Amino acid sequence: MQALSEIVHLSPSACHRRIQRLEKAGVIRDYVALTNARRLGRSTTVFVEISLSGQADELLDRFEKEVALIPDVLECHLMTGRYDYLLKVVAKDTEDFARIHRQSLARLPGVAQLQSSFALKTVFKTTAIPVD
Amino acid sequence: MQALSEIVHLSPSACHRRIQRLEKAGVIRDYVALTNARRLGRSTTVFVEISLSGQADELLDRFEKEVALIPDVLECHLMTGRYDYLLKVVAKDTEDFARIHRQSLARLPGVAQLQSSFALKTVFKTTAIPVD
DNA sequence: TAGTTAAACGCAATATTTTTGCGTTATACG
DNA sequence: CGTATAACGCAAAAATATTGCGTTTAACTA
Structure with missing residues (x-):
């Protein structure tokens, strides 16, 4: 303050008082410590495009519920276009990602196709959403 | 505490004392308030795949320096595979994204191709990196 | 334009929380 | 088994957040 x-x-x-108002209004969601992924041994970021075998509501719900339980997955977005979901995944290394891919992602309900793209380097990353 | x-x-x-140690070691990068993008009027998330016209070091550097100045871009990753960079962008709406696309992204140095994918819904999003 | 009302402000007192010093306990290593 | 180092809890001190209250500012109405 x-x-x-x-x-x-x-x-x-x-x-x-202003901050409290923002908290009550739900503008401020939470207070967190941002960590250095590399120093936590999570140097590898992978974006995974997922296509499901169908578009039934019930299938999407089951998928969304299950994927939320995988701690390696930091983000999950329902997408327009070529695939259904885009996941942001953090792994220790490529071998670790292979494990995540086989043991967690491929086993998610309704998954038809997985297309993984590796980040060679994260140029920058922020949580600061513009306010204007 | x-x-x-x-x-x-x-x-x-x-x-x-443990927290202080993590701060000094750089494991904890920063303390931030996480905000609700929707309530800040940023309901639209777009992932933009960018291909550059070449791979010269100097070109990449210029691109990275410029893209970092766009507040609508929250993340920028150098990628393997089909394209060079993946951007995560937040916009007020699709029309606002059109503006960002034309006025900011398309004008970045060295850009050859832009491929945008819209998120219909962000299923979840966290900054919590696994520690094991 | 002047009067009225509601919202936001700063100051100062209070309450809460963090931070530090210190003696003790646990852990690791020779 | 002994010694040294690191981590712990407790309690005091310092810093910070929180609240009450009187004042000011801004907006709206007559």
């Missing part, structure tokens, strides 16, 4: 108050030229108490 | 200490069954001071 003090650091923030100096940045925005407001008193700490005013900042505090 | 107090909340954490209860979770891990340690005293607050012990937690504090």
Whole structure:
């Protein structure tokens, strides 16, 4: 609050009340510590395109419920276009990804095709969503 | 520290020292507030595959430097395979993305091709990297 | 334009939390 | 088995967040 108050030229108490309002309004979802993936031994980022065997509502629900249980999967998006889901996965290395691929991803319900693309390097990454 | 200490069954001071160690070691990069993209008016997530006109080092550097300046781009990965870079972009809506596409992405140095894939829905999203 | 109302502000007191010093305990290594 | 190093908990001190309250600002109405 003090650091923030100096940045925005407001008193700490005013900042505090504004922040509380944002929390109550659900604009601020959570407070977290961002970690260095490499130093945690997760140097490999892979984007996985997944096609399902069908589009039945029940199938999508089952898939979404199951994929959420895999801790290696950081993001899951339902997509338009060539495939159904895009996953962002973090692995220790390529061999570790092979394990994730076989033991977790390929076994997800309804999966017809998996297309994996490896990141050679993450140029940058932020959680800061523009406000304007 | 107090909340954490209860979770891990340690005293607050012990937690504090461990956290400090993680900070110094660079395992913890930063502390941030995670925001609700929808409530900030950024409901649209788009993944953009970019192919450059060449692979010269100098071209890649220029591209990476420029793309980092676009606040709508939250992530940029150098990729193997069919294209060179994968971007994660957040837009207000599809029309807003059209603007970003024309005014920012298409004008990046060295861009040969842009292939955009829209997320219909973000099933889930986390910053929690597995520690095992 | 002046009056009224609601929202936001700063200050200062209070409450809570973090941070540090220190003696003790546990763990690892020779 | 002894010694050395690292980690622990407790309690005091320092820093920070939180709340109450009176004042100011801004917006809306007559």
